Amino acid sequence: MHCIFKTLSLPVALWLLAPLAHAADATPAEVAAYPNKPVRIIVPYPAGGSTDVLARVLGQKIGEEMGQPVVVENRPGASGNIGASYVAKSPADGYTLFLGTSTALAANPGLYKTLPYDPQKDFAPIILATTLASLVVVNPSVPVKTMQELSAYLKAHPGTSYASSGNGTPAHLGGELYKKMAGVQMNHVPYKGGAPALTDLIGGQTSLMFAILPEAMPFVKEGKLRALAVTTAKPTPNAPQMPTVAEAGVPGYELVGWYAFLAPRATPQPIVSKLNKAFDEALQDKAVRERLTSLGFDVAGGPPERLASTIRSETKKWKQVIDEAHINLD
Structure with missing residues (x-):
């Protein structure tokens, strides 16, 4: 003891x-x-x-x-x-x-x-x-492929909207943490659950989301969303090829x-x-x-x-x- x-x-x-x-x-x-x-x-x-x-x-x-x-x-x-x-x-x-x-x-x-x-x-x-883990996912129309490109894009387009599964959810707090650490501005659009948030993200009503991995990954595999990074401090076995947000441009970021x-x-x-x-x-x-x-x-x-x-x-x-x-x- x-x-x-x-x-x-x-x-x-x-x-x-x-x-x-x-x-x-x-x-x-x-x-x-x-x-x-x-x-x-x-x-x-x-x-x-x-x-x-x-x-x-x-x-x-x-x-x-x-x-x-x-x-x-x-x-x-x-x-x-x-x-x-x-x-x-x-x-x-x-x-x-x-x-x-x-x-x-x-x-x-x-x-x-x-x-x-x-x-x-x-x-x-x-x-x-x-x-x-969560994934940072964007609508394919957003012209970014890395977290560094995303930060630069958001600084040039401060009115960009990000979706969440509701006020106070991890997807919401993860977005606010990213805003703070990356020094960017985004508009938060809350939904009543992850499914409708992802549906509108795919439809282009919003631009990005910090979505939990099992909900977002099927759409990434289908090409309906583009994944930029995983939010864990270290790579996750469930997406080993994905860089972390921390190593991809925002040191110290973690949403788990x-x-x-x-x-x-x-x-x-x-x-x-x-x-x-x-x-x-x-x-x-x-x-x-x-x-x-x-x-x-x-x-x-x-x-x-x-x-x-x-x-x-x-x-x-x-x-x-x-x-x-x-x-x-x-």
Whole structure:
């Protein structure tokens, strides 16, 4: 334990250590017996989407490993706030888990003046499960093929519009981050979802978009859109030929969606450790990795402190972008 926390800041270490104070609430027999009934994973988005599929793929695998069914329950609404609030107020016994996203855990604290939960106080981090890259895509009529050319084009055409899947979404925040770092001006056009945004981009109503990779790549392959770069810090296995935005003209740029599992704050540490081990082993399973890769995910994994650190750093990063762009969803 000493070697793990040696490299952590004091706030992170205290956040991770706090659940230990509640470990005595569960007897050794109860911890050893966990789980002895079905476990629920609360997904804050509708059934059928990529987040839902991720929960079901991993839920089935950890259910097999732990010997109990894992049930996925969808509680969509308010950019993930409804599902997050539900889990935050659930019993801290390890039987109700939250599949949180970068939006619910890192962006929403800046997007909403008031939240019914605190991502850094109301949850015990379990594991950073997967990440999801986006692509910078343009309508083929836009005369650019690289990020450097795009920046030059936007400086010459400051009224150019970029589409997003909605206000406060990663596609929106990614565009605002690019504006800030590249020193360009664009007009934001929000849509109600990625599909209509991509449809209008293909139709020429908008010029570019920071679109999640699995939604945009089929149109790139069909020649309906042109991809300039991937938004991850390093090349993604799902688009290995694509340069990153950072190496293609905007050093330090990174836009990554991420998906993580958390439990209510006071969940005993031994149970959190059991869950971390089960999820981490599931993420190393060949069939699981292949399935997740086919959905566009990059597999992450690792200890709870990796997730804790991610939540802290991403919250700080996106709050600055949100504040400077004056974005508010209340």
